[in-house]
Amino acid sequence: MATAAVDSFDYVIVGAGAAGSVLANRLTEDGTTTVCVLEAGPPDRNPYIHIPAGFIKTLFDPACTWQFKTEPTERTGGRPISTTQGRTLGGSSSVNGMVYNRGQPDDFNSWAQRGNRGWGYADVLPYFRRTERRIGVADDSVRGRSGGIPVTDMDWIHPVSEAFIQGCVNAGIPRNPDYNSGSQAGVGYFQRAILKGRRVSAARGFLKPAMARRNLEVRTNARACGIVFEGRRAVGVRYLASRGGAPREVRARREVILSGGTANTARLLQVSGVGPAALLGRLGVPVVHELPGVGENFRDHYAVRLVMRAKPGVTTMNELSRGPRLGLQIARWATGRPSILALAPSQVHVFWRSDDAPGAPDLQCVFTPGSYKEGAVYVLDEYPGVTAGAWPHRPESKGHVRARSTDVFEDPVIQPNYLSDPMDRQVTLGGIRLVRRLLNTPELAPYLERETLPGPDVRADDELLDYAYRNGSTCYHLIGTARMGPASDPTAVVDDQLRVHGMEGLRVVDASVMPSMPSANTYATTLMIAEKASDMIRGRPAEEPAVLRADAA
Template sequence: MATEENFDYVIVGSGAAGSVLANRLTSDPGVTVCVLEAGPPDRNPFIHLPAGFVKTLADPGVTWQFKTEGIPMTGGRRISTTQGRTLGGGSSVNGMIYNRGQPADLDSWAQRGNRGWGYADCLPYYRRSENRIGVSGETRGKTDGGIPVTDMDWIHPVSEAFIEGCVGLGIPRAKDYNSGDQAGVGYYQRTIRNGRRVSAARAFLKPAMARPNLEVRTNARASRILFEGKRATGIEYLHGPGETPKRVMARREVIISAGTCNTARLLQVSGVGPADLLGRLGVPVVHELRGVGSNFRDHYASRLVMRAKPGVETLNQLGRGLKLGAQLARWAMGKPNILATAPSHVHVFWKSFEGLDQPDLQCVFTPGSYAEGKVYILDDYPGVTAGSWQHRPESTGWVRARSTNVFEDPEINPNYLSDPMDIRVHLAGMRLVRRMLNTPQLSRFLERETLPGPSAQSDDELLDFAKKNGSTTYHLIGTARMGPETDPTAVVNDRLLVHGMQSLRIVDASIMPSMPSANTYATTLMIAERAADFIRGRESAAEAA
């Protein structure tokens, strides 16, 4: 028999959204909150060292080692789409890029019938979650206790040459891509301070854990949502396979912040989802919502590699032997170093075709390269990497539970490049990246293209490379999309409450109706700030002020 305990709110997941919610809700001392995290505490030292992401992404101890289904447009490959499984969730293992996207992203959400989700409505919540270090402005946040957002401090001459080359192609140097004007080239802003990653757990959850009204339970894997009729009453969870289940009950709300894949799976195994899927799983239907698990989207990226000329030192050399030791020493002394940088150094937000009003591509550049077919193993020669992906892919897939066993990974099918427009934009992005890598400004540093190589010139040849070498950017969204009740594919309303249910709310990237023109982390923080106000009865940031 499962044991039971009672709280006002039970939050499943301690990632970006769960950490923010735990902090904001427990600021009221009269409210009790329990957070269930499937993974361990964030004590792994590689979590906190920015360059440690190369270790944590491959570590099943702190990540969900999810893989997509093999599909024709990936050459039948199953692509690793790792997600965080520790305090801080994805914010403890991600690339630390802070990127809000374009105002039009949110305005389109509002235009779909989601009241209060336009850019003007959401900007105060971006600002609330952020502590922009060293720069001020009307659009930027200076909130004490928010996520610190800092500028790149380790600058490589090849990166500078890449930027100069882009400017030579007519791409302006961007002042602040998070100001609402995204177009241009420049260095990424990142969530690193004093040489350390600052995850959502460090910024939001850990301070709140000092409060007596918050309890955080790690290694607690939610196995199902408990219901009385259509009302969510709690969560059943397990510490391991075969363990006796435990229960935590919610007097006010159950909040699912488990991430795009796990949120969909948990709803499905609990009886909320498409009736035909629930029937195959042998799960009684609590409430049929056919949108649960559908509308799944991700950014699909192809990356090109150039070999640098002899004598040019890139990350490939600086990350080995005595040179790595020197970088460690610089890190210990608080000087700019390669260990405290994000994996992507330079951004380019630009257009796949002339005549577009706004960029539809995100491109990245790093003065380093990884061996073909190997996960974050540096090449043994000096090299650089640049890649691109489409801002708003049209291709949609799904996430489906395979069984009611929550220790079995779900079926994840992103249907990459299944829409003809996505193929067109993807190929245009690859050609743009190739132009950016072959500017006169870079020619004194670079020798030749090694991936895909000069023999790949036609659309068919480039698409074949994309199928065999493209990868996820870990930007998973949409499996519990927000929309009005008249939308048969919508799962939550514009207050993030599940349609047709009571006391059940979803707060994570799964509610995004469409892909933002950005990495998803910053917008997930904003969503959680917005949801915290909804829960506390505050409809706008002005009311909360």
């Protein structure tokens, strides 16, 4: 790949994660537009990135992740919580759980109702379709067949998972053959970005094919440390190859596009002089443009999981991951057969209500025929067990992300204020009680012995909430710190074209622009946002809005 003679490009993209990978591909399609992508991490050569089960290794590897932690609070039992994000080509799509989940139509209709023109469900559905290559049975009016990310069905089926699903069905929760169809409620197996036993990250699906083009340059180990402004126009980005090194600069003739993720985008804006004036003053950063919403409106999913011990003789993932049985699983994976090495961390979904009121699901529940040790992250128990968890779809608890200093090698303050909103506590309680019922169906009785976490004696609301505070954790679904909204909204950072309010030549394209949390994992929505943004940036007409079925309107 040729290096540009002059260190200047049409577009400079900060971040080679899900959004940055899509943008790099789309903006260089015409062969004439030049693009430089700055990625803070290394190339995605770590072999664990490409083995789906390898996320257990990469999640704790600072060589390819941002090892962020939240601030401790009373409602996390005084614990800081690790909220790791990807720092390599592909970003978090190289280390995440690979689940493909779009959410509900009304998630996006609510975005449009907030004054964001062109972001209703009918508007964004064509862009969801454009990102994916659905492999399997699907309604082609809703699902895509030719996008960069293959979306496949689970091929490793465990009898305990089947029993869990049948128990849900008999309890009145219907089996849903495609929760991404626009109708989400029900139970079934997750769809995931895994093909032939390998993770397909956004880097593999979008960025790598584009890197053969002469008009794209990708610079790794390039940590953005400041946006270069002329007045209020963004004209470039400064970056560091190492701590204490001399800053380098790359210029953008048309636009600077921030795709660093919810934490990093907010921090980069702040250390560059765009954000709340009081914060910038504490940082000693001259104010380029005061935008009070930068870093605010942060949200994340906070999950609470229950564990049950399986009966003697029942083989779960705990046993399959050790000794000779693990060797057999590795051999199966190497020969292209279904294996625990090619799984998403959660196998079964339940989208349902936390109470008996009518309406769309307000909970996501997950089930896995394996269990993790108390107080440990992704460390399997020594005994056979299963895990099920739940979290509120649309958390109301809001927090913030704030730079601690102008040193971008110092992690920002991440304060999610988990469960601070009483509605989140109410929905979480309903989720715990629903999961407990679903783990105690007659269909699971032949397999499961007893509840180990939190234990059958923990029953009262205050006891369950105390357990949630001490044992809940992030879903790594960080959004909202550069919220999309009209200029009349004092909390908004970007408009409905994703342009930063009050600035020129500066856009944000990543999960930070989401005005509210989708009722889903955030990866699929981030891909969609980038696809839609690529048309905006290129000045192309938006895709024609989809004609919706009655149940998805």
